[in-house]
Amino acid sequence: MKRKSGILWFVLLLSLSSCVSYENFSIEVFKPAKYTIPPDIHKVAIVSRNLKYENDTLQNYQVINRHLVKDKIKFDVDSLAIKTCLDSLEAKLLVNSRFDSILVLPVNSFPEARVKEIRPDKAGWYQKLTGETGADGLLLLDMFSSFYSNLEGYNSGPLVSVISSNIWSFYDGKQQKITNRYVLIDTLYWDGTDVDGHIKRLRIPGKKAAIQLAAGISGQKYARHIVPAWTMVDRKLMTCKKPEFEKAASLAQKTKWEEASVIWQKYAESKNRQDQIIALYNLALSSEMAGNIDLALDYTGRAAKASSGAFWTDENDAVKKYSAKLYRRQIEINQLKNTNESR
Secondary structure (H helix, E strand, O other), rough: OHHHHHHHHHHHHHHHHHOEEEEEEEEEEEEEEOOOOOOOOEEEEEEEEEEEEEEOOOOOEEEEEEEEEEOOOOOOHHHHHEEEEEHHHHHHHHOOOOEEEEOOOHHOOOOEEEEEEOOOHHHHHHHHHHHOOOOOOOEEEEEEEEEEEEEEOOOOOOOOOEEEEEEEEEOOOOOOOOEEEEEEEEEEEEOOOOOOOOOOOOHHOOOOHHHHHHHHHHHHHHHHHHEEEEEEEEEEEEEEEHHHHHHHHHHOOOOOOOHHHHHOOOOOOOOHHHHHHHHHHHHHHHHHOOOOOOHHHHHHHHHHHOOOHHHHHHHHHHHHHHHHHHHHHHHHHHHHHHHHOOO
């Protein structure tokens, strides 16, 4: 009889630990650049070196339903794409206000050159260019290449893709050397559907439009590489089917974090382990939303302690993963502070 009671207690604990659920949501955070341009660089010039690989010979071709087809009307798609790419980069940098002045050189400033490898030019080339432009640094698009495919009519529905490849360099005019190189290979897709999943033929771009769109995104991504930018990140609310927790989750989803926190605070010291874990985890989320990362880490520390043990493995794993994100966020915030202080 005692053994049967023990089994029933074990099953009860398992059922309690399995009713926790998660609700996904996204927030926008300000992230530091992956490469920080030195603070003494105030004037930059954006330049296309106009290099192409010798074996990149598909500029005037595209794939139509898995067949390589030559363009009926030949047009200089690379020049259009490079201009869009550089303009997109400039627009992002202007919004950021990082530099005192930004000069974009015309795309045809340098003739197209076919090379086996994309390598830096001679030191004198960069020195001459910084002198002519009056720039402290050069943002160099060394190479841009793209390829368009259209599988409309193949199998179930339309599908367009653009594969783009570009190489960027930053030349520091103060140090007189290349201090960063960035390679970006990206694929952009269009499936012709709207938000409701309905096919909209007008949403499928042709080659020229699709490559220009891809080029614009390439410029934006390089901007995020060299200057801080707002980025969407994912977070998860922890909840269960208790009416108060469901109410708190609903308030949080409506960004009413203070009202939700009033509910969670009631359970932060609860003797019910599950309630306590949920409350502490979500109070950490609420603290992050308020910009208090230190307090959020304190709550995840308490949640990790409360969720230790064999019956709370999933909850403990969720707490640890979120805690790791908070530590990374704390490092990013410190990087942003240090960058601002050094200017």
